[in-house]
Amino acid sequence: MKKLTLYALKHDRDNILLNLQRDGNVMLLQAAESASLAGAEELGARVETTKGAISFVGKHGGKASLLAGKKPVGYELFLNENHEGAELSRQIDSLAEKIASLRNEASTLLGQEEHLQPWRDLEIPLENLRETQSSAFFAGYLPEAALEEVSGELEGLPAEMEVFGESPEGRALIVFVHKSAGTKVKHLLKRHEFADVIFPKRTGLVREIIEESAEDARSKEALAAELEAEAMEVTKKKEELFLYYDQLVAKQERMQHRGEETEKTFYLEGWVRADRTEAVRRAVNEATDAFELNFVDPEEGEVPPTVMENGSFAAPYEAVTELYSRPRLGSLDPNFLMAPFHFIFFGMMLSDAGYGLILTILLFITLKVFKPQETAGKLMTVVFFGSISTVIWGAMFGGWFGLEWKPLLFAPMKEPLKMLALCFALGALHLISGMVMKMYMEIKRGQVWNVVFDQLSWLILFTGLFLMVYLPESSAGKYTAMASAMLIVLTGGREKEGYVSKLISGVLSLYNISSYVSDLLSYSRLFALGLATGVIAMVINTIAQMLWVVGPVGIVLAIIVLVGGHSFNIVINVLGAFVHTSRLQYIEFFGKFYEAGGKAFVPLAIRTKYMDVTK
Amino acid sequence: MLSLGTSLAFAGAAFAASLAGVGSAIGVGIAGQAGAGVISEDPEKFGNVLVLQALPGTQGIYGLLIAFIIVLNIGVIDGNIKDLTTYQGLALFFAGLPIAIGGLFSGIYQGKVCAAGIYLCAKRPEETGKGIIMAAMVETYAVLALLISFIMVNGVKL
Known part of the structure; x- marks a missing residue:
């Protein structure tokens, strides 16, 4: 194992790294405080997007076929960033986002609908349900067991109780009361664990709102399904996505090696097998002729990595x-x-x-x-x-x-x-x-x-x-x-x-x-x-x-x-x-x-x- | 009428299958609890965790194996149960004990090592292999118990 030191010009760096990556002979060392190359963060975001797109494609019938194995691709082709893949990744990302948000809205609407179900028979439009000059009301849920007791206690008070459907929180009901007895009724209800209901900010009769919500949710769901069908079309081109992903990851790995740099030059350290030094020199030479490449034996105290080499059986x-x-x-x-x-x-x-x-x-x-x-x-x-x-x-x-x-x-x-x-x-x-x-x-x-x-x-x-x-x-x-x-x-x-x-x-x-x-x-x-x-x-x-x-x-x-x-x-x-x-x-x-x-x-x-x- | 000897042989088989099975059940249980915790954080580790959970399951199999050979030898499988002398029965009873007791305890302790291995796999998935090897160290003694049980069962001439 030899230690490699390389000085070269910054504008040749991409090509040098590319050639080194192609041959896979050098293990570059991360310089202690050197950061990744500029643009690495943006690249990381793109990798994540593409990963998301691939998992989306996988969920929609575009899983990498189990029997297919890896598809061969030429090196030259691999070097050129796959624009179609990039486009596809963006497209699927936005599609997935749209579908997710539609589904989300639909489920909110359905939740609202379920929440309103017990109040179906309320004959007052929601926007009209408020206090008047002399009367107040309490709308909410009362435990089923307390129902009779409360209605008994309310008798003799200037109050009127209207009972609606059942819900997991208890029986839905509204108590209308003259303001003079407002506090009294409030305490009474509280004693029996009455819980207030919060109506959504909507207008119209509850049953109309319920139907509207259901209709809305259905149409959003349908739209999501339509988008999904569209996504199915897109997923047919999943190969492009796979190629793009592999390209991005390869690039990401290259970008981790900025090395130490001055204004015009950079410096990299790494390990090379002693019998591969010439191949490395050739690879660098292909990219540029302005470089200084040295191979030295490891110093005392340095622990070089180990490579094992064996025949095909062992x-x-x-x-x-x-x-x-x-x-x-x-x-x-x-x-x-x-x-x-x-x-x-x-x-x-x-x-x-x-x-x-x-x-x-x-x-x-x-x-x-x-x-x-x-x-x-x-x-x-x-x-x-x-x-x-x-x-x-x-x-x-x-x-x-x-x-x-x-x-x-x-x-x-x-x-x-x-x-x-x-x-x-x-x-x-x-x-x-x-x-x-x-x-x-x-x-x-x-x-x-x-x-x-x-x-x-x-x-x-x-x-x-x-x-x-x-x-x-x-x-x-x-x-x-x-x-x-x-x-x-x-x-x-x-x-x-x-x-x-x-x-x-x-x-x-x-x-x-x-x-x-x-x-x-x-x-x-x-x-x-x-x-x-x-x-x-x-x-x-x-x-x-x-x-x-x-x-x-x-x-x-x-x-x-x-x-x-x-x-x-x-x-x-x-x-x-x-x-x-x-x-x-x-x-x-x-x-x-x-x-x-x-x-x-x-x-x-x-x-x-x-x-x-x-x- | 079954003789006392035959009944003792039954007892030997029963101990081998049940105690070793209990050991495995406890071991797999311990490892499974740890595994579920890890999977709740990272479902992709299911494969590795499952291997580690399965390791303490072998003691039960070894116990079953000895129990099976005992009942096979005394003719339960083919329906002609032999009349054993008391000493033959007692010998088969003792032959079942190594795997019964060895399996019981090694199963439990292997389960604990596997649970630790599962945590290892959660933190450093690339080192899962070492966790598996460490769990296999505990299994050695179940393997040895199995071997001696087998040789003893084999040595009882009916």
């Missing part, structure tokens, strides 16, 4: 490693070794050839059609490889949709101990590979003695223990184990001060054997998860079988159980297999050697959501 597994943490710069990229183990373990955990076949086909189609990018695509490829491995292991163990059929190796359910032995053997191989990786790294760093004391001694100890178990009559194993144990005790505390503490931590380091044992036992999950898949499939088959004999209805139910059950089993066990396989890598394998802590290399590049830019 590359998808980078996503698994990234889920844990990237390797630190200069340490080992574990993927080439992790990939085969991940492949094997995933298949063993799922271990049903039928499921494997279904998954292989489904994922193959998905990968071909959707071409998922970046992490999602990599993870999907990992599962795809895993499902191929599942077919292999399923055939080995004879698992086909929970039925046993001609195992090539043996049936784990029948011979669990053999299966456990296989798991531990593979586990030992995995752990030893991890230790070998550590040894390689230490040797490269010149720490040969560390290798002998910390890894080799243990490997010899394991060999000795192995020999003791398998060749009990020969004493070679015993002596090998004892010699290596002595070596561990003598050297385990070599970093401590003083002979006593050296000896104590040496003896304690022998205790590490327990961590190796627990690491190894952890591989029993290979068997257990395979077991889970197989037995659940068996349960599903048994239930279906019981239903099948019942009759025609039973057969239908049995088919539902078979399809639904096996699908559920696949989903839950793919999740389980992936998670537990990854765990074996992270804890047991990486724990032996891996140096994490790298940062991601995120270059300035064209990242699209809908279009596939072809160069």
Whole structure:
């Protein structure tokens, strides 16, 4: 990784950034206090508008078709801002706004109508409903239970109560009263939790207003529907919108890099892979010849981002490693070794050839059609490889949709101990590979003695223990184990001060054997998860079988159980297999050697959501 | 007439399926409550949250699995229930216990870790994978319990 510094003229900046984005080789650093380029805010607003337009289009039948995948578009075409898309985005935005406001008004009117319903029979036009010289009135709602009591108490007072319809607030009513008794009636009503009504500022009889409002609301709704139909027309051109959106986002990313600037020039910093510096120089040179471009090694204390590069089999597994943490710069990229183990373990955990076949086909189609990018695509490829491995292991163990059929190796359910032995053997191989990786790294760093004391001694100890178990009559194993144990005790505390503490931590380091044992036992999950898949499939088959004999209805139910059950089993066990396989890598394998802590290399590049830019 | 042995085997299956199921139910419940809270803020996270909520569900499945093998072995499925000796029954009863108890507690604690993972996913969605892995650490012990239960059930010769 090299550090890039670039000085150039401000009027060339757009072109330089454009070329850098096209090639995607440079990760530009955000200068501490430098803001985005002028116009970035306005651009952000446009992105939001277009996003809104796309979601509006999606709601009106113009969803990006699920099977279509990304549409290819030429680079030249991609560079020219799509005016039709811009126009469309504005158009849809204003349409959406209009529709929303019409709907809003309509619902207000409907609310008003509902509010007025109890007052339907009021024979006084609303504008005439006010106090006169000698009389006042109280209009509002009274709880149903208090109605009789109030009307009783009103008797004998110069008041008249008129009762209308029911409403959620209570019974609608108006009390007309002579002003002399106004306060008295007011208190009386208040005591019974009378709530005043506020009539809308409208004129005419209530029932006329109700009809008017309903009519109004209907016509507004109809207008909104008409506009929506118009929008349907517009959404046919959604492709333009998608292209425009991707263009805007690409531009937005460019605009974040203003760099430091003077009146005429600007300055940018970034990271480039050491083998890509020439490509970067070419890209800048294409835009201008007035520039000063330098590549320097990172300084002490600077942490450059890390890039992993692998062959086509191991590359998808980078996503698994990234889920844990990237390797630190200069340490080992574990993927080439992790990939085969991940492949094997995933298949063993799922271990049903039928499921494997279904998954292989489904994922193959998905990968071909959707071409998922970046992490999602990599993870999907990992599962795809895993499902191929599942077919292999399923055939080995004879698992086909929970039925046993001609195992090539043996049936784990029948011979669990053999299966456990296989798991531990593979586990030992995995752990030893991890230790070998550590040894390689230490040797490269010149720490040969560390290798002998910390890894080799243990490997010899394991060999000795192995020999003791398998060749009990020969004493070679015993002596090998004892010699290596002595070596561990003598050297385990070599970093401590003083002979006593050296000896104590040496003896304690022998205790590490327990961590190796627990690491190894952890591989029993290979068997257990395979077991889970197989037995659940068996349960599903048994239930279906019981239903099948019942009759025609039973057969239908049995088919539902078979399809639904096996699908559920696949989903839950793919999740389980992936998670537990990854765990074996992270804890047991990486724990032996891996140096994490790298940062991601995120270059300035064209990242699209809908279009596939072809160069 | 069922023998005492057969009844004990039934008890073993019942414990395996029910206790592990209770563990999962509680675990999924805890995670689900956390999940609903996160989704109320950001409905787009439903996919990630659902995965995390589903994780503590496996203990119940493991329990069912052992219970199923027990009832299969004693002939409940095909209708010819075998007469077990008391010791055979007792052995099957004990064989059901590891996954019953292991599943019960690991389900509950996995649910708690998943709830925490769901909050993690709310704040830093890009790190959801790590939340899932941490939840899987708890599941290890259910897996181990399942394994030993299976080996024990398999070892009882009828």
